Amino acid sequence: MKKALFQTPENDFHVRCALCPDFCLIAPGKRGLCGTRENISGVLYALNYGVISSEALDPVEKKPLNHFMPGTVTYSIGSFGCNFFCRHCQNHEISQTAREYLVAGSDMAVIAGRPPFYTELTPEDVIARALLSGAQSISFTYNEPTVSYEFVRDVAVLAAAEGLPVILVTNGYISENALNALLPYISAFRLDVKAFDPAAYEKITGSGKKIPRKAYETVLHSAVLARSAGCHIEVVTLLIPGVNDDREKLTAGFSEIFRLLGENTPVHLTAYHPAYESSAPPTSPELIFDTMAIAKKAGFRFVYPGNIRLPPGSGLSDTACPSCGNILIRRDGYRTDICGISRETTDDGAEGNPGHQNKNESDCRTGLHDPVCRKCGRSVSAFIRMWKWTMLLPASCLFLPASCLFLHRTLSASLFSVSHRFRVTPFSASHAR
Numbered sequence: 001m002k003k004a005l006f007q008t009p010e011n012d013f014h015v016r017c018a019l020c021p022d023f024c025l026i027a028p029g030k031r032g033l034c035g036t037r038e039n040i041s042g043v044l045y046a047l048n049y050g051v052i053s054s055e056a057l058d059p060v061e062k063k064p065l066n067h068f069m070p071g072t073v074t075y076s077i078g079s080f081g082c083n084f085f086c087r088h089c090q091n092h093e094i095s096q097t098a099r100e101y102l103v104a105g106s107d108m109a110v111i112a113g114r115p116p117f118y119t120e121l122t123p124e125d126v127i128a129r130a131l132l133s134g135a136q137s138i139s140f141t142y143n144e145p146t147v148s149y150e151f152v153r154d155v156a157v158l159a160a161a162e163g164l165p166v167i168l169v170t171n172g173y174i175s176e177n178a179l180n181a182l183l184p185y186i187s188a189f190r191l192d193v194k195a196f197d198p199a200a201y202e203k204i205t206g207s208g209k210k211i212p213r214k215a216y217e218t219v220l221h222s223a224v225l226a227r228s229a230g231c232h233i234e235v236v237t238l239l240i241p242g243v244n245d246d247r248e249k250l251t252a253g254f255s256e257i258f259r260l261l262g263e264n265t266p267v268h269l270t271a272y273h274p275a276y277e278s279s280a281p282p283t284s285p286e287l288i289f290d291t292m293a294i295a296k297k298a299g300f301r302f303v304y305p306g307n308i309r310l311p312p313g314s315g316l317s318d319t320a321c322p323s324c325g326n327i328l329i330r331r332d333g334y335r336t337d338i339c340g341i342s343r344e345t346t347d348d349g350a351e352g353n354p355g356h357q358n359k360n361e362s363d364c365r366t367g368l369h370d371p372v373c374r375k376c377g378r379s380v381s382a383f384i385r386m387w388k389w390t391m392l393l394p395a396s397c398l399f400l401p402a403s404c405l406f407l408h409r410t411l412s413a414s415l416f417s418v419s420h421r422f423r424v425t426p427f428s429a430s431h432a433r
């Protein structure tokens, strides 16, 4: 438990939380809507500080991030709580637990003490475990990381000093002040855009309590702020039949995101599957493919399907050079083969963009060379951020899942044995990012 940031005292020992745009006014002894912040005698505390529900080594493509340090492994952790209330949440055990038990007035230890268990780590612990694991970045994922703001920030500051890029897998529903204070320490922003109009957004993310929100506008604004701060951004939309699959709204929505973020922003269109309180039928591959065509028509150059089985050799998950069509990165599930990128110039002397794209200290392991397309020699650094050693490890990238599993088991046996109760996420393609 740690004193929360972005709080303002109000009358009668009430506290206003300004971490996210819900701006909860919280009475003494009560918690905000996300269930993670409690007013104790007029001071707001973050109950989930250092409370870790899940930990794993994942391929970065699992987040999914296809253009950020491709072929690398990211040390991934999650906590409890969320400020969205999606009925289809794949990770509802950890995202919604805090809210559900909030009604009963349980404290976080009791909440987290029930399955799926937890452990507590300090920011220094997280850095040590990430470095020991050999991961090339740290991801805050599985539940919404911004409701663990204080812990994320403390880890991110230390990670920057160690040269470990930090990835946020986020819904982007965070106040501008809070986001701006965090962005200097964040390298990649994997953003959910859950729908393309305010009504659909409320339908998907609302609590059923008719909380007035401007979620859609807030999320797009967060994307713009992250882009302005130099973060790498990839956008993910989970397509839910009958909820956010209206063609006109998709067309208008992609045009809007294209206008805000540009053609080089990778877009992932993933299939919904029944989970939690939602039993509607899953998304068909046809809907994914149709929507990919809409996104491409809007101008996006890199559009990927997710959560569906692709026919072998379909190439739909590959990344092609927009200049010459050469396959830069070939993907089969989470296997990544960086087959078409080189540091070298071509025979005809074509060169890429000189320099690198580091935006701050936290990016010091990325973009330290200028990757170019092997065929046409044009720079790919405008749309792919490489890890500096990625080029040296093409063979190991082919065996990434196996190496992850090995590392995961090694860590489980050594580091994690002291905290066997908490939920160590298995390395599995079926587990939600």
Ligand code: SF4
Binding pocket: 017, 018, 019, 020, 021, 022, 023, 024, 031, 032, 033, 034, 035, 036, 037, 083, 147
């Ligand atoms: S972070 Fe939680 S407590 Fe704070 S305003 Fe948002 S929902 Fe309310």
